[in-house]
Amino acid sequence: MKKLLLGLLLICSNAYANQAADEAIDITSDKLVVKRLQNVAVFSGQVKSIYQDMTLTCDKMVLEYDPNSKTDKKIKYVKAYGHVKLVQGLDVITSEYAEYLLNSDEILFKKDVILNRNNNLLTGDHLVINTVTKEAKMTTKPSKQVRATYYNKKGLNNEEK
């Protein structure tokens, strides 16, 4: 009986810990500048951010929060600049700029975007990915085309434009 209660306690505390962890963004960097009046925080130098199952690294990250938010979320957006790389499960996305609007569950990537999903590559200029459904939409400038490189089961390289 005692073991059962202890097990239940561990499950509950673990669930709570996961929930609490899911709500928090963990960021490390070399430097942080907080501008209290503008409600803006700027991280620079080897920036690494972990949120839920996503890890994002970049040269610079700008974060704006809303202290008077009427929704249950205080962070308005996160913008990443320079050597942006996002890893979520088997997805690896690189670009020069990324923007995460936390209320919409969508991440926007711009400039030299490469989506690597299970070693299948998709390149373009503009990518929108839904972090919940994992749906990805790649577009490019009118003068260019989206390039997709995917591997079939036998390991043969197939390219499509």
Added chain:
Amino acid sequence: MLILLFYTQPQKDLVPLISQIAEQSVEEADLEKEKTDKDLVEESFKGATVKDFKQTVMQSPNFLGEDINKKLWSLKAVKAIQTGDLAAGVTNLYNVIANTLSAQDSKVDYVADKGEYFSEKQIIKLEGNVKIKTKTFILQTESLNYNLKKAYAETNSQAVIKSDFGELFGNKLQSFNNADKLVLTGNVKAILYNKNR
């Protein structure tokens, strides 16, 4: 026998000689003693002035001033010991609290167990349970230098900032315009809460 052979001065002539020598020794010793006492006193006070020995103990002192942003600051303590004159001396403060406003009129308090206040430069070095308290966050550190005139502060130890939005850590913190702008450097870490807690 050998000693007697070498002795040639008649004994009766030795007594005045010895007495004379003894008297001279005593006079010289006395002179030496007086000189040493005087010298000792002079040497101990060499270079010192009266103000160096002046100490003032104050209960609940309150220092006032104005910073570069034209905001008034007040520096209070439970007890203060001031060495020298106020203009150029150092005041040791115990249970310190400095109240001021940021450049944007946000209330800011600096609190510490003790501090050294340099009145001429309007700088205070805070030590022990140092906190910067605002409406939105509390900063904690062990040691901080606060320039009251320039509204600038800098930690000498690791800084932790706690707020409703999360927690920030860094090896060093700089505060400008009384915490309107904060700069954290060295192993910076932020844990930001996305949802209301």
